[in-house]
Amino acid sequence: MAAALARYKLTFHVPPAALEACKAAVFAAGAGRYPGAGNYTECCFTVLGTGQFRPGAAANPHIGTAGALEHVEEARVETLCVGAEVARKAVAALKAAHPYEEPSYEVFKMEDF
Template identity: 45%
Template sequence: MYKLTVFIPEPNLEPVKQALFDAGAGHIGNYSHCCWQVKGTGQFMPRAGSQPHIGEQDSIEQVTEWRVEMVVAKEKISEVIKTLKQAHPYETPAYDVIEIIT
């Protein structure tokens, strides 16, 4: 089992979450669509060669984003990460995956 944490801009929150759920994330026992989320502010500066979804090159951008955490079964993690990269609007989405030891 893994825990996926991803940062999603507010306008894209529900579509990205739904894509991850459809790929198999967020299942705990007899429950689906499980996640934890909190709103915050992300910051980044697109550099030369980037194609930013939000902001301009060489200018610091602050964006309302949601930190979303959900569990993913071991056999689903590769597909979930692939789906995340396709569904997320950012050129390089920020995410991490942590193995849960039980």
């Protein structure tokens, strides 16, 4: 019997104007697919909130000015990646599609219960 692939949760923050492009990129990389008979794809949870950051002197920010504290509306997206390779591809796709020079994201390995 083949071992089940590990599951990872990818969470990222993105400005609303780039939300659909970033979701499309990570979904095309294989994220958001749930194994099983239902064959669900493009699954995620999205919530809007406020992000805060202060770009350093050498930064080239997409939003704001170097040295100035910024508060911006952002979407937080959570989606499933089945297998480490899918998680790696989804992160690479996110970085390529995201407008920020340093996108905020986290990959969390989910435990089996």
